Amino acid sequence: MRSRRAAPGRPRHVPNTSAVAPRDQVLNAAAELFVTRGFAATSTREIAERVGIRQASLYYHFAGKDEILAELLQRxxxxxxxxxxxxxxxxxxxxxxxxxxxxxxxxxxxxxxxxxxxxxxxxxxxxxxxxxxxxxxxxxxxxxxxxxxxxxxxxxxxxxxxxxxxxxxxxxxxxxxxxxxxxxxxxxxxxxxxxxxxxxxxxxxxxxxxxxxxxxxxxxxxxxxxxxxxxxxxxxxxx
Missing domain, CATH: 1.10.357 (Tetracycline Repressor; domain 2)
Structure with missing residues (x-):
């Protein structure tokens, strides 16, 4: 599966005060939701909201939810x-x-x-x-x-x-x-x-x-x- 190249996203809903890179913030949020709620029950919108970014900005880092899961499993x-x-x-x-x-x-x-x-x-x-x-x-x-x-x-x-x-x-x-x-x-x-x-x-x-x-x-x-x-x-x- 081809990964999307990271690029500047749209403005965040919440200011980014974390030292963790935005891509890793997405992975971290997705991991928490997948583990607690299940993969199928979690949407990319919910992942984006957990990070504090717009859903469209998430797609600058990942093509979709499957690509996020793939990287988490590989890690x-x-x-x-x-x-x-x-x-x-x-x-x-x-x-x-x-x-x-x-x-x-x-x-x-x-x-x-x-x-x-x-x-x-x-x-x-x-x-x-x-x-x-x-x-x-x-x-x-x-x-x-x-x-x-x-x-x-x-x-x-x-x-x-x-x-x-x-x-x-x-x-x-x-x-x-x-x-x-x-x-x-x-x-x-x-x-x-x-x-x-x-x-x-x-x-x-x-x-x-x-x-x-x-x-x-x-x-x-x-x-x-x-x-x-x-x-x-x-x-x-x-x-």
Whole structure:
């Protein structure tokens, strides 16, 4: 889907006092409405009113509601997918267990930073039936493949003999997506919670506790290299 180029909009209904870019303000408002009211029940007029702009001005940033949804869905996976190559390039000298732990930490942060917990939109039928959902699924598949590939390399012999990469990838992704449920309960995604989730991912691969501890230590040090690439102007996470 082709995005519209941002251009100066018409005068705002409400003066813009926010440091957040207008395009991100639209995304933030849309995310809140999609999550609380549903995608189908939200109009572009309501999104524009939430931002404080005229509906016509919204179309300077997005061609329509589907394009807004497409970007919000991508923001819940794309920041992690864009780092897969860099993560895998760390091995060696890092271990596959460290790479998997690091991938999990970055993915947890991506979901924790996604505006207004947009990960819960995955389960809404009006979203899954939208035209843009297939594109999101393609990006998500890249992430599933990475989890499966790295996970099998880190896993014990018993695990590799019993499960293939696509199935393992889905299992590990579901372990990470618990973040959306935690956010729904209003619980902050602290580093301690992130550590427990990432450790659970490695335990699914039957990685020993000693190896998990070493992977966690190395991954937390490496995470600083990815911090500036992961920060979001709409981030709500403390991770």
């Amino acid at each position: 819940s996976v794309r920041p992690t997918v864009d780092k897969i190559e860099k993560i895998e390039a760390l091995v060696p000298p890092e271990t596959h267990a460290t790479a998997l732990y690091l991938l999990a930490l970055i993915d947890i942060r991506t979901l924790a930073d996604a505006p207004h917990n947009v990960g819960i939109l995955y389960a809404q039928s009006d979203v899954t039936n939208s035209e843009v959902y297939a594109e999101f699924q393609h990006t998500r598949r890249e992430l599933v493949d990475a989890y499966g590939r790295i996970g099998l390399q880190a896993a014990s012999v018993d695990v590799t003999a019993d499960i293939d990469a696509p199935e393992l990838g889905e299992m590990l992704m579901h372990s990470i997506e618990v973040v959306t449920g935690i956010r729904s309960d209003g619980t902050a995604m602290t580093p301690q919670r992130a550590n427990r989730i990432a450790s659970a991912v490695l335990r699914t691969c039957d990685v020993s506790n000693e190896t998990i501890a070493a992977a966690a230590s190395a991954a937390f040090e490496l995470l600083a290299e990815f911090h500036h690439e992961t920060a979001s102007p709409m981030a709500e996470s403390t991770l």
